[in-house]
Amino acid sequence: xxxTRRHLLGGMAKGAATVFAAGSVSSVALAExxxxxxxxxxxxxxxxxxxxxxxxxxxxxxxxxxxxxxxxTPDTKLDRLHQAPHDLNDTAKSVVKLYKPADGSPYSYxxxxxxxxxxxxxxxxxxxxxxxxxxxxxxxxxxxxxxxGCRYCEIVCPYHIPKFQWHGINPKIVKCEFCxxxxxxxxxxxxxxxxxxxxxxxxxxxxxxxxxxxxIAKNPGKYYQERVFGEREGGGTQVFYLTRxxxxxxxxxxxxxxxxxxxxxxxxxxxxxxxxxPAALYAGIVFxxxxxxxxxxxxxxxxxxxxxxxPQL
Amino acid sequence: MSKAWERSVPVFDIPILTRPFVxxxxxxxxxxxxxxxxxxxxxxxxxxMNDAYAWGIWKTFNIMxxxxxxxxxxxxxxxxxxxxxxxxxxxxxTAVISSFLVYASGLMLLGIDxxxxxxxxxxxxxxxxxxHSPMLEVGFCMPLYTAVPLFxxxxxxxxxxxxxxxxxxxxxxxxxxxxxxxIYPWVLGLAFLLPAMHQSSLGALMLLAGNQVHPxxxxxxxxxxxxxAASFMGFAFVSVVLMICHLIWGRPLDVDVLREMSxxxxxxxxxxxxxxxxxxxxxxxxxxxxxxxxxxxxxxxxTLSLMAAASMLAVASRKHNVRLAFQGSLLAxxxxxxxxxxxxxxxxQPRAGAFYFPTAIELLIDLGFLSxxxxxxxxxxxxxxxxxxxxxxxxxMESARWNGAILHPRQADYxxxxxxx
Numbered sequence: 027x028x029x030t031r032r033h034l035l036g037g038m039a040k041g042a043a044t045v046f047a048a049g050s051v052s053s054v055a056l057a058e059x060x061x062x063x064x065x066x067x068x069x070x071x072x073x074x075x076x077x078x079x080x081x082x083x084x085x086x087x088x089x090x091x092x093x094x095x096x097x098x099t100p101d102t103k104l105d106r107l108h109q110a111p112h113d114l115n116d117t118a119k120s121v122v123k124l125y126k127p128a129d130g131s132p133y134s135y136x137x138x139x140x141x142x143x144x145x146x147x148x149x150x151x152x153x154x155x156x157x158x159x160x161x162x163x164x165x166x167x168x169x170x171x172x173x174x175g176c177r178y179c180e181i182v183c184p185y186h187i188p189k190f191q192w193h194g195i196n197p198k199i200v201k202c203e204f205c206x207x208x209x210x211x212x213x214x215x216x217x218x219x220x221x222x223x224x225x226x227x228x229x230x231x232x233x234x235x236x237x238x239x240x241x242i243a244k245n246p247g248k249y250y251q252e253r254v255f256g257e258r259e260g261g262g263t264q265v266f267y268l269t270r271x272x273x274x275x276x277x278x279x280x281x282x283x284x285x286x287x288x289x290x291x292x293x294x295x296x297x298x299x300x301x302x303x304p305a306a307l308y309a310g311i312v313f314x315x316x317x318x319x320x321x322x323x324x325x326x327x328x329x330x331x332x333x334x335x336x337p338q339l
Numbered sequence: 340m341s342k343a344w345e346r347s348v349p350v351f352d353i354p355i356l357t358r359p360f361v362x363x364x365x366x367x368x369x370x371x372x373x374x375x376x377x378x379x380x381x382x383x384x385x386x387x388m389n390d391a392y393a394w395g396i397w398k399t400f401n402i403m404x405x406x407x408x409x410x411x412x413x414x415x416x417x418x419x420x421x422x423x424x425x426x427x428x429x430x431x432x433t434a435v436i437s438s439f440l441v442y443a444s445g446l447m448l449l450g451i452d453x454x455x456x457x458x459x460x461x462x463x464x465x466x467x468x469x470x471h472s473p474m475l476e477v478g479f480c481m482p483l484y485t486a487v488p489l490f491x492x493x494x495x496x497x498x499x500x501x502x503x504x505x506x507x508x509x510x511x512x513x514x515x516x517x518x519x520x521x522i523y524p525w526v527l528g529l530a531f532l533l534p535a536m537h538q539s540s541l542g543a544l545m546l547l548a549g550n551q552v553h554p555x556x557x558x559x560x561x562x563x564x565x566x567x568a569a570s571f572m573g574f575a576f577v578s579v580v581l582m583i584c585h586l587i588w589g590r591p592l593d594v595d596v597l598r599e600m601s602x603x604x605x606x607x608x609x610x611x612x613x614x615x616x617x618x619x620x621x622x623x624x625x626x627x628x629x630x631x632x633x634x635x636x637x638x639x640x641x642t643l644s645l646m647a648a649a650s651m652l653a654v655a656s657r658k659h660n661v662r663l664a665f666q667g668s669l670l671a672x673x674x675x676x677x678x679x680x681x682x683x684x685x686x687x688q689p690r691a692g693a694f695y696f697p698t699a700i701e702l703l704i705d706l707g708f709l710s711x712x713x714x715x716x717x718x719x720x721x722x723x724x725x726x727x728x729x730x731x732x733x734x735x736m737e738s739a740r741w742n743g744a745i746l747h748p749r750q751a752d753y754x755x756x757x758x759x760x
Contacts, residue, residue: 115390151547153475154461154468172461175454178474180393182547186689189390190454192383197454277690279550287471290546293559295471304532312528315420319524322425329345333730336502338347339495339519 261285370707392695409441410573
């Protein structure tokens with residue numbers, strides 16, 4: 027990591043805020059000595075999904091299959107009749123939405139579920155690693171015996187995926203876990219195995235990325251920006267999107283190529299690496315407070331002599 | 340002159356059980372009942388929170404914003420013990436007790452807010468920690484700060500109370516004081532380090548929200564701006580608390596200490612504002628502040644109130660104007676609250692159409708816990724030597740006690756003495 031002037035200034039300012047000259051020196055020294063952080067990469071065995079919106083007919087088979095595989099009963103809010111959830115929530119881990127612009131430009135369906143980011147913000151945020159990314163498959167799972175229910179994952183997820191059970195005394199975080207039980211039994215994820223048009227398919231991340239690029243090459247001008255969403259966005263995801271409509275309109279935000287933890291936790295990680303900086307700070311503070319404390323004790327004694335009153339600490 | 344003020348004296352001439360005190364406690368009891376309801380039905384029916392705004396006022400207001408006010412023990416402590424402003428020592432007890440209560444009420448609300456509190460016990464198992472999570476840092480550091488340094492700093496007044504109540508325990512009290520004295524510098528070290536860590540991590544919490552936080556607020560410097568804001572908010576809040584208490588309970592107040600606090604607060608705010616503008620300018624975000632939009636209006640509300648606060652405090656300290664010092668401190672506290680609240684709610688835009696407004700239950704629980712904190716402060720200020728006073732007042736209290744009139748000596752008596760200080 028190259029140290030730019032702004033980083034350096036930022037580091038010095040951080041030191042200054044904690045008000046010790048010693049602090050700023052050591053924070054800069056720490057920044058210089060810290061090794062370049064490695065960007066998290068998807069493993070070779072990482073699994074993925076490819077969703078091609080141009081092939082999706084919006085039949086919601088995948089939504090129904092998802093609910094069945096996860097033993098969920100989706101709400102009927104949309105038409106008060108069918109179990110067709112209007113959005114991801116604690117009873118729907120995957121939904122299909124329709125984007126239909128008023129100006130007559132191409133409409134598009136979009137399937138939403140966990141993106142299983144290569145470097146997920148929710149995993150970086152989770153305090154006891156209740157949300158965990160599998161090192162091999164890359165599946166992001168939730169462990170109820172570690173989760174405190176602070177909902178920080180909901181705040182940080184750029185795709186708004188983790189959902190909280192707002193009712194009851196034992197609330198859970200609900201999100202797509204890539205049908206890990208089905209995978210363990212050798213079957214494909216529910217949604218990919220029922221799609222009648224193969225709009226969503228399952229495979230290795232590397233091969234699906236190749237497939238997506240092949241489709242773009244074969245159909246010039248068909249796909250938005252001739253680009254696969256998920257190859258690099260936010261450090262990469264394990265769900266790829268090919269669409270005709272702009273990604274931003276389909277709930278796929280502009281994120282840049284750096285992952286959210288990589289982009290925003292850089293300084294936090296450096297400041298707390300091996301607790302060196304806090305320890306140095308503590309030593310500095312105690313050094314000065316001890317001096318001032320001794321002066322204070324002397325002063326207390328003088329005061330006691332002068333007033334005859336019991337000294338107050 | 341100032342030496343005469345280096346004593347803390349209980350508010351000895353006013354009964355503890357007053358009508359406002361009972362009202363505050365009633366609000367607290369109502370809140371406890373509502374907490375029971377929340378625990379049974381879950382967060383959904385009890386609060387206005389939803390999947391887009393997953394955090395409500397208990398976190399965004401009480402933890403993110405109000406613990407800034409509870410940073411008096413941190414920032415005034417640093418001025419007192421690191422920068423050798425010994426005169427401020429006389430307000431340290433007020434700072435520590437008010438900080439403790441703000442933190443304690445915030446942490447209780449946090450406990451109510453989380454969905455699966457039983458799993459918080461994993462905080463005792465380091466191998467479970469995600470050490471890079473700002474949430475872990477806050478979750479570990481904040482309770483630790485409240486339970487160890489803040490608690491220990493609040494012990495001396497209690498020991499003095501024990502000593503005056505049961506003189507036969509003198510040797511025990513002195514032993515305890517001896518131990519405290521020996522570890523005090525180390526405790527103070529923690530009392531400055533831990534808030535510096537968790538107050539900045541509160542800012543780091545919002546970093547991971549990425550561009551959901553409006554660019555006028557989202558910056559890599561958010562942790563620094565948060566802890567920096569906490570330091571002026573702590574000063575401002577303790578000034579306000581002191582002035583309100585001394586006004587309500589009719590006690591004289593050392594104007595020199597107030598002046599010094601006003602002056603320091605003005606400086607911290609000025610440097611904070613300069614840093615904030617420099618940061619916005621360097622990142623090229625200033626144009627966002629001049630366009631007409633709700634976020635820019637919020638931005639100017641914060642900025643103008645803090646600018647006004649800084650200038651009022653600067654003038655107040657130069658012209659010995661107590662009224663202006665009060666108004667300036669209040670404005671500084673409010674501006675700080677707004678700045679620290681905005682990135683979590685008003686300037687947090689998870690997606691179009693998302694909406695959050697606290698329910699009556701949420702508000703009443705919040706109000707109830709704050710009421711309990713205020714009631715506890717008034718109780719403690721009346722029972723223990725916390726609020727600063729002159730040696731003269733101490734003697735008045737002692738003679739009042741000898742006359743067996745600890746609760747109701749005539750106020751005029753000591754006011755006349757106090758005037759002589």
